[in-house]
Amino acid sequence: MISRVESAAATRRALLDAAAGLLDEGGPEAVTLREVGARAGVSRGAPYRHFADKDDLLTAIAAQAWNALADQAVTLGADPELSTRDKVRAMLAGMLATGRERPHLYRLMHRPPAGPEVLQAAGRSQGPFIAALSDLVGAAQAHRFGAVLLSGAHGAIGMEASGQLTRDKWKTDADEILDTLVGLLPAR
Amino acid sequence: MISRVESAAATRRALLDAAAGLLDEGGPEAVTLREVGARAGVSRGAPYRHFADKDDLLTAIAAQAWNALADQAVTLGADPELSTRDKVRAMLAGMLATGRERPHLYRLMHRPPAGPEVLQAAGRSQGPFIAALSDLVGAAQAHRFGAVLLSGAHGAIGMEASGQLTRDKWKTDADEILDTLVGLLPAR
DNA sequence: GCATTCAGTTGACGTTGTCAACTCTGTAGG
């Protein structure tokens, strides 16, 4: 038997999935509440029972994506097979993979201004990152290194997405930039 | 006496200025062709005499902004008072200033996918940048260094704009990240 | 002087986000 709250939660998930799918397939302008509702099997007004407005729905998608990245970071941080340096590298590579496979979602995740919901989810993904860096460079330097690494990775992903970072022009790509950035860390 | 082509060019400029102003003041959703026309003193249909559609108008604004940055870079590159390292630093600082003072415009400049018009204007701004780096690290390494520096700067600007790079959380800011990045270059 | 070109206007249409009123159905309280 499906209770009412279960059914409502399922609809909410269906709406999020539908919107994320439309975003991936057709970019931001393809995400219309009417089409989101249709894909989720409900009407155009149904989303307003679960989200304040369209922006709120998009924010929820961004937060969800950040949380998925956070889960991945937590898993990587706890992996005993990986060196600390490889953990850092893998966390940045996870961001790069999102940027390449789901560019519109990636851009949505960095849409300003980030609300508290998104900031918290993003912060959760940065916890294991800082922890790994603390192992390598000490707690005092971890934040400064982290900011440089994260900025570099985020910038490379963005420039690659917009078509500005091409191997043709720069003789390199985002992967190599990640290598260079991680290479700044002491090897331990 | 104002000829017809002069008047048309003036209207085109007025449309660009109006759209850029609306973008700065109210973000992307504040840029409506109706309001752009009103600010430029023409009707809602007038923009279609100068731009294919709204997207084309936004692209023109992005290209214009890149060209302004390119002009600045050219001037900096030719400044005999500045050390090569200071030139590089100043060029990146120019990007940072745009990102802080006109965040919506900055985001528009990096909107994917960048059309040829935007790519060319952006490339023009990168010429002096590469030239300065060649002075410091040699032509062979200039591109690889340039990609890292530009990625780092762009990422820091973007994270600051979205509210993710705060001194409270990272004990640093975009200025210091720029210093760190430029510090990677040999001092000459 | 005349035809032409082209910037600019206006009316219209489809799409979209959003609200208000409505229906319907589990669920809680007696």
Add this chain to the structure above:
DNA sequence: CCTACAGAGTTGACAACGTCAACTGAATGC
């Protein structure tokens, strides 16, 4: 078991928007 309620979902309506087609008018070239 019955009733009242809460809340998920639907539908009609509206304003705003991008865009097109038809139209106007004036500067330009011959």
